[in-house]
Amino acid sequence: MKNKDLNLLRLLVILNEEKQTILAAKRMNLSQPTIKCENILATLPPLLTQLDKLYPDNTQWDISQLNGDLNILISSPLIPILGSQLIKKLTLRLLN
Incomplete structure (x- = not known):
């Protein structure tokens, strides 16, 4: 490099x-x-x-428009706090 x-x-x-x-x-x-x-x-x-x-101008993001894989990185201490709620919300959005 x-x-x-x-x-x-x-x-x-x-x-x-x-x-x-x-x-x-x-x-x-x-x-x-x-x-x-x-x-x-x-x-x-x-x-x-x-x-x-x-830094796109569009501040909204539609997961239904996602093609391919989605990788979400969450700090280990935050997984118990955010992990299950995030998975629930993402799953509901994908199903609707």
């Missing part, structure tokens, strides 16, 4: 604050040619699109 340099995101913030690559490079202890602002800016739109897809 290729290592990702999260300092590039920090650099983008500093570039935004300083508005000059020379000052940003100084703050990051980098030489100006090592600043990769254009590369960062080119990768941010697709990254932000992917992040947006993680």
Whole structure:
């Protein structure tokens, strides 16, 4: 797996604050040619699109529309509290 340099995101913030690559490079202890602002800016739109897809606008979810498997992870201490009620509710929704 290729290592990702999260300092590039920090650099983008500093570039935004300083508005000059020379000052940003100084703050990051980098030489100006090592600043990769254009590369960062080119990768941010697709990254932000992917992040947006993680949080869909639709807050309601219809289990009857589910295709395939459903995996629900519940912390061990919560299983006795939530497990049986959750299974009952999911079963009723599937039967209706």
